[in-house]
Amino acid sequence: MRLAAFDEMLPEVSGLRRPYSAYDRWLKEQDPARLTEKMQDAERVFRKTGITFAVYGEQEASERLIPFDIVPRIISGNEWRRLTQGIEQRVQALNAFLDDIYHRQEILRAGRVPRDLIAKNEAFLPEMIGVRPPAGVYTHIIGVDIVRISEDEFYVLEDNARTPSGVSYMLENRETMMQLFPELFQKIKVRPVENYPQLLRQSLAAVRPQSTKGAPTIAVLTPGSFNSAYFEHAFLADQMGVQLVEGQDLRVVDGHVAMRTTEGYKQIDVLYRRVDDSYLDPLTFRPDSALGIPGIMDVYRAGNITIANAPGTGIADDKAIYSYMPEIIEFYTGRKAILGNIPTWRCSELDSLKYVLEHIHELVIKEVHGSGGYGMLVGPAATKKECEAFAKKLAAKPSNYIAQPTLALSTCPILTEKGLAPRHVDLRPYVLVSDRIQIVPGGLTRVALKEGSLVVNSSQGGGTKDTWVLDD
Amino acid sequence: MLLGRTANGLYWMNRYIERAENMARLVDAGLRMALTRTQSASEEWNSVLLSAGSDVTFKQKYSEYTAANVSDFLLRDTSNPSSTMSSIETARNNARMVRTALTRETWESINEAWMSLKRMLARPIDERDLPSVLDAIKRETALIRGSFYGTMLRNEIFDFSQLGTYVERADNTARILDVKYYVLLPSISWVGSTLDNYQWESILRSVSAHRSYRWVYDAEYKPTNIADYLILNVRMPRSLTFCYRFLSEHLKFLSDDYGEHHACHATVERTQSMLRAGSIKNIFDAGLHEFLANFIQDNTKLGDEIAQDYRFN
Numbered sequence: 001m002r003l004a005a006f007d008e009m010l011p012e013v014s015g016l017r018r019p020y021s022a023y024d025r026w027l028k029e030q031d032p033a034r035l036t037e038k039m040q041d042a043e044r045v046f047r048k049t050g051i052t053f054a055v056y057g058e059q060e061a062s063e064r065l066i067p068f069d070i071v072p073r074i075i076s077g078n079e080w081r082r083l084t085q086g087i088e089q090r091v092q093a094l095n096a097f098l099d100d101i102y103h104r105q106e107i108l109r110a111g112r113v114p115r116d117l118i119a120k121n122e123a124f125l126p127e128m129i130g131v132r133p134p135a136g137v138y139t140h141i142i143g144v145d146i147v148r149i150s151e152d153e154f155y156v157l158e159d160n161a162r163t164p165s166g167v168s169y170m171l172e173n174r175e176t177m178m179q180l181f182p183e184l185f186q187k188i189k190v191r192p193v194e195n196y197p198q199l200l201r202q203s204l205a206a207v208r209p210q211s212t213k214g215a216p217t218i219a220v221l222t223p224g225s226f227n228s229a230y231f232e233h234a235f236l237a238d239q240m241g242v243q244l245v246e247g248q249d250l251r252v253v254d255g256h257v258a259m260r261t262t263e264g265y266k267q268i269d270v271l272y273r274r275v276d277d278s279y280l281d282p283l284t285f286r287p288d289s290a291l292g293i294p295g296i297m298d299v300y301r302a303g304n305i306t307i308a309n310a311p312g313t314g315i316a317d318d319k320a321i322y323s324y325m326p327e328i329i330e331f332y333t334g335r336k337a338i339l340g341n342i343p344t345w346r347c348s349e350l351d352s353l354k355y356v357l358e359h360i361h362e363l364v365i366k367e368v369h370g371s372g373g374y375g376m377l378v379g380p381a382a383t384k385k386e387c388e389a390f391a392k393k394l395a396a397k398p399s400n401y402i403a404q405p406t407l408a409l410s411t412c413p414i415l416t417e418k419g420l421a422p423r424h425v426d427l428r429p430y431v432l433v434s435d436r437i438q439i440v441p442g443g444l445t446r447v448a449l450k451e452g453s454l455v456v457n458s459s460q461g462g463g464t465k466d467t468w469v470l471d472d
Numbered sequence: 473m474l475l476g477r478t479a480n481g482l483y484w485m486n487r488y489i490e491r492a493e494n495m496a497r498l499v500d501a502g503l504r505m506a507l508t509r510t511q512s513a514s515e516e517w518n519s520v521l522l523s524a525g526s527d528v529t530f531k532q533k534y535s536e537y538t539a540a541n542v543s544d545f546l547l548r549d550t551s552n553p554s555s556t557m558s559s560i561e562t563a564r565n566n567a568r569m570v571r572t573a574l575t576r577e578t579w580e581s582i583n584e585a586w587m588s589l590k591r592m593l594a595r596p597i598d599e600r601d602l603p604s605v606l607d608a609i610k611r612e613t614a615l616i617r618g619s620f621y622g623t624m625l626r627n628e629i630f631d632f633s634q635l636g637t638y639v640e641r642a643d644n645t646a647r648i649l650d651v652k653y654y655v656l657l658p659s660i661s662w663v664g665s666t667l668d669n670y671q672w673e674s675i676l677r678s679v680s681a682h683r684s685y686r687w688v689y690d691a692e693y694k695p696t697n698i699a700d701y702l703i704l705n706v707r708m709p710r711s712l713t714f715c716y717r718f719l720s721e722h723l724k725f726l727s728d729d730y731g732e733h734h735a736c737h738a739t740v741e742r743t744q745s746m747l748r749a750g751s752i753k754n755i756f757d758a759g760l761h762e763f764l765a766n767f768i769q770d771n772t773k774l775g776d777e778i779a780q781d782y783r784f785n
Contacts, residue, residue, distance in 0.1 A: 224569075225565070225568045225569050225571075230568075234571050234572050237572055238572045243475055244572050245475060246477065248477065249475050249476070249477050259475060260475065260476040260477070260783050261473045261474060261475055261476055261783065262473060262474045262475075262476060262479045262628065262632075262726075262730070262782040262783060262784070263473050263730050263732070264783065266473065
């Protein structure tokens, strides 16, 4: 399947786009053989540093790398300003929505979001009803997945409001590019992303519990070294200069969460957790879980620890809720969404289901609770048989699915053996919320390395690119 | 301040790195004995297993003490938790857990040692290759030690790591001596036969001290000198006194940093002053075996106390 896609460097209609002009000049001066060499250098850098995403299992000696492409994805200062306005508005709405859902539920009373969608949703935590987190922030770290269709059309594909990952790749990609092509960064003014760990630390410190005396103690909570994102957890703890803890290191001591250290128990004020809600507190959520900290929810409810992101934020980035985001944004900010949603059919609604079943070969169909590109159907790329099989699953449990048109995601060139070739990309900027909203100028650009493919997930053969926001 | 789990990871990472190397050294010494002695090679292998603390588990699996069986069991058998392969695997798992506490060079050297030993020890070792495999193991652990000493900050992370190294090393040296204590006893040993020469050389070889011994003493092996060298010599990096000098030093750094004295400080102090005051004659008079058995017990106690005092058990 080939879609006529908008290429961000060299659109067919208008020729080379301005953000890429300086880079293009530089590129034309390069010897292709040298570039190929640099590509191999990049892989070596990644292997040496051990930037991996999959756990190398007991039997596996090799670590899996996410392929890295050396052609940057470039965004102009103007484009970025527009994006950040849209993202800020969205993130404000997400936090307002969470506060409302766990308190007065005005939006449900107003009938803008169906009650059932919340009450019957597994991501909704009744334990959070009436709980107001320190500084009133629910989702502190957000990764908003954005796609582009044309010069002016950007859409939000997904709000990752629970524990978005990938920020370590944003940082390492930049580091690698600066090592490979220092001269490029002299020629072109690219806005820095390196201070993300410091910003994250400051942001987490700013939302500490009110009762905290002095500088807050911050820790990153990981499920452990066999988790697939362990590298990132260790990386962030290291870069922020805070402890990397597991559930077994923590317990509740005198109404506070404390970690067991060589000098006894030390109180923790802010916990950046990279574990799911259900593994936080076995007393509250999963009695069978060995990962959690018994009693942490009581400490939380008493306002003695900040958990980032707050438990129960999943209700805001659920795929079924996603389709209501335009209404949600308008309800809380009083304005139309600056960044639109992709039109979405909720298969739970009869009319929509009928339409989706009739147009299954044109649509992308996703599981409401799925992630990582699994359990989805890309209609135009699927065989007739696959479509039929999927239609059966869909008809059996319609409320489990949403459908979206197959969009021609913009492309960006990658370096292949035969020179530059366009591939589809998306963008995940990272947002930090404390007493203010900060967006690091850049993000993670994921790229589908297979020609024509629209699936950018690293678990399905996607790669990454350094993302440049120009200081212009 | 460190997480108790991190201190634990560092301590055991280093104990296992030390153990991985000690196993190779023991097999090396056994191999040398088996090659140079015409009879009772099996007896020699038995004492190698005793020194490794693995004779009971070995007997559950094998009936014969041969070079192939013993080296397989001590180097590559993953069902033996102390084999070189198991040790390096445990060391690496610990290193992965405490990755944020290690320099990149240290982590990479451990990871690479694990990868290359895993490849090398994947299949049974051909007897002809045994010497080169033993060399490779010692080289990998030397690389880890090199990057560790060369790049790590001398802070509490370093202290807990060193505690692991020296507790394990002291235990190893004491066990080697204890298994062979009878050949060192004056009454039996001072016959000067070639047989004893081999026995003594084997002891020295299993702590890589057969060459340095000659620099310190003379070319002739004397049991009292050998015992003196391995127990009391301050300069010999595998002697009990040497290990305790460093154990005491690192525990002192910790008590200075944390401003707290624990049970382990008293224990290390006691053992150290006992070693300082000791002469090899007194040790032999009071009974070498008794001395070593006591030492091993105290050393184990010290390890337990460190874990308890610094909350990582």
